Amino acid sequence: MIKINELKKSFNNKKVLDGINLDVEQGKITVIIGRSGEGKSVLIKHIIGLLKPDEGNIMLDGEELTAMDEKELNNIRKRFGMLFQGAALFDSMTVAENVGFPLREHTDKHEDEIMDIVRDKLKRVGLVGVEDMMPADLSGGMKKRVGLARAIAMDPEIVLFDEPTTGLDPIMSDSIAHLMLETQKDLKTTYIAITHDIALTYKIADKVAMLHEGRIIETGTVDEIKATINPVLRQFIEGRAEGPIKVY
Amino acid sequence: MRELFEYIGQMAEDFVRITGEIFLMLYQSIMWMFIPPFKLRNIFKQMEFVGVKSMFVVLLTGSFTGMVLALQSYNALKRFGAESLVGPTVALSMARELGPVLTGLMVTGRAGSAMATELGTMRVTEQIDALYTMAVNPIKYLVVPRILAGILMLPVLTVIADFIGVAGGYFIGVHVLNINPGVYIGRTVDFVKMEDIFDGITKSFFFGLILSLVACYQGFYTKGGAEGVGRAATNSVVMSSVLILIADYFLTSMMFK
Numbered sequence: 001m002i003k004i005n006e007l008k009k010s011f012n013n014k015k016v017l018d019g020i021n022l023d024v025e026q027g028k029i030t031v032i033i034g035r036s037g038e039g040k041s042v043l044i045k046h047i048i049g050l051l052k053p054d055e056g057n058i059m060l061d062g063e064e065l066t067a068m069d070e071k072e073l074n075n076i077r078k079r080f081g082m083l084f085q086g087a088a089l090f091d092s093m094t095v096a097e098n099v100g101f102p103l104r105e106h107t108d109k110h111e112d113e114i115m116d117i118v119r120d121k122l123k124r125v126g127l128v129g130v131e132d133m134m135p136a137d138l139s140g141g142m143k144k145r146v147g148l149a150r151a152i153a154m155d156p157e158i159v160l161f162d163e164p165t166t167g168l169d170p171i172m173s174d175s176i177a178h179l180m181l182e183t184q185k186d187l188k189t190t191y192i193a194i195t196h197d198i199a200l201t202y203k204i205a206d207k208v209a210m211l212h213e214g215r216i217i218e219t220g221t222v223d224e225i226k227a228t229i230n231p232v233l234r235q236f237i238e239g240r241a242e243g244p245i246k247v248y
Numbered sequence: 249m250r251e252l253f254e255y256i257g258q259m260a261e262d263f264v265r266i267t268g269e270i271f272l273m274l275y276q277s278i279m280w281m282f283i284p285p286f287k288l289r290n291i292f293k294q295m296e297f298v299g300v301k302s303m304f305v306v307l308l309t310g311s312f313t314g315m316v317l318a319l320q321s322y323n324a325l326k327r328f329g330a331e332s333l334v335g336p337t338v339a340l341s342m343a344r345e346l347g348p349v350l351t352g353l354m355v356t357g358r359a360g361s362a363m364a365t366e367l368g369t370m371r372v373t374e375q376i377d378a379l380y381t382m383a384v385n386p387i388k389y390l391v392v393p394r395i396l397a398g399i400l401m402l403p404v405l406t407v408i409a410d411f412i413g414v415a416g417g418y419f420i421g422v423h424v425l426n427i428n429p430g431v432y433i434g435r436t437v438d439f440v441k442m443e444d445i446f447d448g449i450t451k452s453f454f455f456g457l458i459l460s461l462v463a464c465y466q467g468f469y470t471k472g473g474a475e476g477v478g479r480a481a482t483n484s485v486v487m488s489s490v491l492i493l494i495a496d497y498f499l500t501s502m503m504f505k
Contacts, residue, residue, distance in 0.1 A: 086374060106383065
C-alpha cells in the first residue's frame with residue numbers, strides 16, 4: 001500500500017506539485033489523469049525515488065520511501081517495475097538482453113533460465129520470435145510491449161506506467177490496455193498509470209485520481225468519475241476546450 | 249550595466265557549479281571503480297571503442313606530424329649545419345608533446361563526442377532513468393567503463409603515435425632529405441631518454457581522464473531533446489580540447505622542474 005502525504009515539489013520557483021494526497025491500494029490499478037504539463041511525470045518519478053520532494057512524504061508499507069538513501073532505495077526498487085513513455089529500451093542491446101537485463105543484474109540465475117523467463121514474459125505481451133531484434137527495428141507499439149515485458153521481468157509487486165498509450169493508434173492502445181489488465185490479473189500486481197487517455201482510463205482503472213494545478217482534485221471509481229459534477233473534471237473527461245480550465 | 253554584472257555573475261555561478269559537478273562525478277566514479285561486480289564486458293567494449301577504433305586516425309595524424317616535423321626542423325637546422333639533429337628533434341617533439349596532445353585531441357573529436365552523444369541520447373530517452381528504476385547505478389554502469397577506457401587506452405595510442413611519428417620522420421629524413429640513416433638513428437638514441445617517453449605517457453593518462461570525464465559529464469546532464477544532445481557533443485569537444493591544452497601546459501611546467 002502506497003500513501004502519498006502532502007507532497008510538494010517546485011522547479012525554479014514554479015510549483016508543480018502543491019500538496020498531493022493519494023492512497024494507492026494494493027493489487028489494484030490506480031490511474032492518475034490530468035493535462036500535459038500538470039506534473040504527472042513528476043509525481044510518478046517521486047514514487048520510484050528519481051526525484052526528492054521539497055515537502056511531504058510517500059509511505060510504502062509503513063516505510064518512508066522519500067527519506068531513503070540510494071542503497072535503501074535500490075532494495076525497494078527491486079520490488080518495482082516501470083514502463084516509460086518512450087519505453088526507454090537500451091538501444092545497444094537486443095530485445096532479449098533488454099528484458100533479461102534486470103535478471104542478469106540482480107539474480108544468480110543461469111543463462112538458460114533467464115532466456116526461459118524472457119521468452120515467457122515476451123509471450124505474455126504477445127511477442128514471439130523477436131528476441132534477437134534491436135529496439136530500433138521495432139514499431140512504437142512493439143517497443144511498449146517489450147518495455148512492459150522488461151518491467152514485469154522480476155515479477156514486481158508494483159508497476160508504474162508513464163503514459164502507456166501516448167503515440168499509439170487506437171487499436172494498439174486497446175491492445176496495451178488488454179495486456180495491462182491481463183498481466184495485472186495474473187500476478188495481482190499493483191499498477192499505477194499516469195495518462196491523459198480517457199478511453200484507457202475507463203477500460204483499466206479500479207480507481208481514478210484527477211491531478212489539476214498541483215493537487216488531486218477528485219478520486220473515485222470509473223462510474224463515480226463519469227458521474228462527477230466537478231466542472232474541471234467534467235471538462236477534462238469530455239475533452240472540451242471551453243470551461244474552467246483555460247487553454248493557452 | 250546591471251545586465252553586465254548579472255551576466256558575469258551567471259558565468260561565475262555556472263563555472264562553480266560545473267566544476268563541482270565534474271569533481272563529484274569523478275569522486276563517484278572512483279568509488280564505484282572499486283565496488284564489485286566489475287563490468288568487464290562493458291569496460292572491454294569501451295576500450296575497443298576508444299582504443300581500437302581510434303587507431304586509424306591516430307596512425308594518420310601521427311605519421312603526417314612526424315613527416316612535417318622532419319621537413320620543418322631540417323629547414324631550420326640546415327641554416328647552421330645541424331641537419332643531423334633532425335632525428336632527435338622529431339623524436340623529442342613527438343614523445344614529449346605532440347604524441348600525447350594530438351592523440352588527446354583526435355580521440356576527443358572521435359570518441360569523446362560519440363560518448364557525449366550516446367549518453368545524452370540515453371538521458372533524453374529516459375534510458376538513464378530506466379537504469380535507476382532497475383536499481384542499477386548509471387555511474388557504475390555507464391561512466392566508470394568509459395573513464396577506465398580513456399585512461400587505459402590513451403597511453404597505448406600515444407605510444408603508437410610516437411612510434412609512427414618517429415617512423416614518418418625517419419622516412420622523410422633518410423629517403424627524402426638524404427640524411428645518413430646511421431646518423432639519424434644514432435643521434436636520436438643519444439638524445440632521447442626513457443624519461444621523455446614516460447613524461448609523454450603520463451600526460452596522456454591525464455588527457456584520457458579529461459576527455460572521458462568531460463564527455464560523460466556533458467552527456468549525463470544533457471537537457472532539452474535532440475538539440476540538447478547536439479549541444480552536449482559540441483560542448484564536450486570544446487571543453488575537453490581547451491582543458492587538454494591547459495593541462496598540457498601545467499603538466500609540462502611541472503615535469504621540467
